[in-house]
Amino acid sequence: MRALDGWLRGVATLWAAAGAAVHLYFGGFGFPEPIWTRGFHLTVFVPLVFLCWPAFPGRSPAHRPSLFDWLWALAAALPHAWVMGNWAAVSDRMEYVDPFGPEMMVLGLLAIVTLLEATRRAVEAGMMWMIVASLAYMVLGHRIPGLFNSRPFTAAEIVEAAWLVPTAGGIYGPLTGIVATVIAVFIIFGAFMQGSGTGRLFHNLGAAAAGRYAGGPAKVAVVTSGLFGTMSGSSVSNVITTGSMTIPLMLRIGYRPAVAAGIESAASVGGALMPPVMGAAAFVMAEITGIPYGDIVVAAALGAVLYYFAILVAVHFEARRAGIAPMAPGDIPAWREVLADAHLVLPIAVLVWLMMERWSGNFAAFWATLAMVAVAAARRRTRMGWREVVGSLAHAGFTMAPLAVAIAGAGIVVSALTATGLVVAFGGIIKQLSGGSFPLLLALLALTVLVLGMGIPTTPSYIIAAAIGVPQILELGGQALGLTQQELLLPAHLFLFYFAVLADASPPVAAAAFAAAAIAKASPLAASLHATRFGIAGFAVGFAFLYDPGIMLRGGPAEALLAFAILAAALTALTASYAGFLIAPLGPLPRLLLAAAGLAGAFHHGLPDSVRLAGAAGTLALVAAVQAVAARPRAGARPGARHDGGNQ
Incomplete structure (x- = not known):
């Protein structure tokens, strides 16, 4: 993103802040017609990308838009401004039936081309190429023989499907509607949390709670990233914000660079899993499924706790194995410093309460945002003046711009998948490869989503994967698990x-x-490998959602406690195995036993729950007991003599 100078910075800041302020107002007092709202959202944020994100970092002007950037911004605004001006006609037209004239054709092409360039600049080049491939498939799919054959599409049908099919997909589809309403207001709430000092509260809380223990900075990174991730909405921004503080601390006390980066990234991506605000994808999930967002938060809560529990356990074992000390006392904030910002949790409580009372997400976030400003005013250190308010609104606007582009692009992909029938074809391939095996189907779908995530952000990746995978899970899972759809x-x-x-x-x-x-x-690459091993709980919890309903707080407290105990024991065994440490360094045989018990407990759902729990917990207890006995001083040994080789 450019660091604009002078009056340009003021214009861009006011532009982003004004756009966010209008979204916040709508969140509390009601949104206009859906087509107009989506048009306004895109008119504000797509042109902003061309002014604030350079075409070629390192070669384009770093502190001002070029003439071509201004032309791109104007071209990006035209089709969406036209939709705002003609929203009634657009809402009333029959898709693929009413004429799609030359004027609409030109505007549609302009909307698609500018969106592709905005995606390349502000999101991912891989996402841009996926959109291009989707459109190319609509053009050429009828020439492909066999399973991937589709019907021919006219040029008008392709542009209309990609741009202006509000009920099904495309740039103006329901996905853009979700971002322009609910998600936008939550992003604003997150920006006000940061502007009020809630980020400082989270960091100080993490440091005060975990900094005195072995590997303190790493545990602070885990706690802080989990808390901060509930308001940042982006794993990368979470890494940059919290990692700039925690990674240098980890390096200073002895963590290897790749390990420190792996801990921070594993903790940061988990922010999207942590209630009460689980990122944009969770709101999309609520819209797609028709399940209230509050129910999704409740179902996901225990899994998120397990995810961070396993990272903390892994970090602890890593620190003990490497002999890494706690944080320096001078770096640990006093509890009075934490309590000085404690009042800032009240707006979060307001948000949770309103959502549990089944108020709409945008309404809850609107009042939580106002509560944040009011509560922050209670103390001078957190009080938000007009500069902080405008800055928070602008921060929200700059965050929304790339998200608006990414979701609109995902809408094009979904529209192409649906119109061509590729969803059915791709789903059929996965189903055929699975051979009717539900576990193999899940493994193939998991691999598919991980591959999709290499080139596109979380929310579009989830949207596309859900379109392909959910029908397959519902079909085979009903037979395998004995559950209704x-x-x-x-x-x-x-x-x-x-x-x-x-x-x-x-x-x-x-x-x-x-x-x-x-x-x-x-x-x-080394950092991503370490991040995968620190975040292994996510893989286990993902499968547990389907096989262990207790993890979603279904079936009563006993079932939930049993599911949590099984996964907690299994993940502790796994993390001890790959760290090579439990209460003392582990040899090859204990590591192998712990790995086998952990994998069986976490993933072998064909075993009875009692066997899974006994295997994981029993192996942990056995290995710990053997190490404890081995660590006892031998009879006649001098007090203080060491027999562990100096590794503990």
């Missing part, structure tokens, strides 16, 4: 959502891990 709907979406999130930290291309590696000056 309605009972399987939320677990299926959460399964795919988890793997879309984890793709940001999994090799070979992992945006969050690469950002952390840049801060740590480490190998990106």
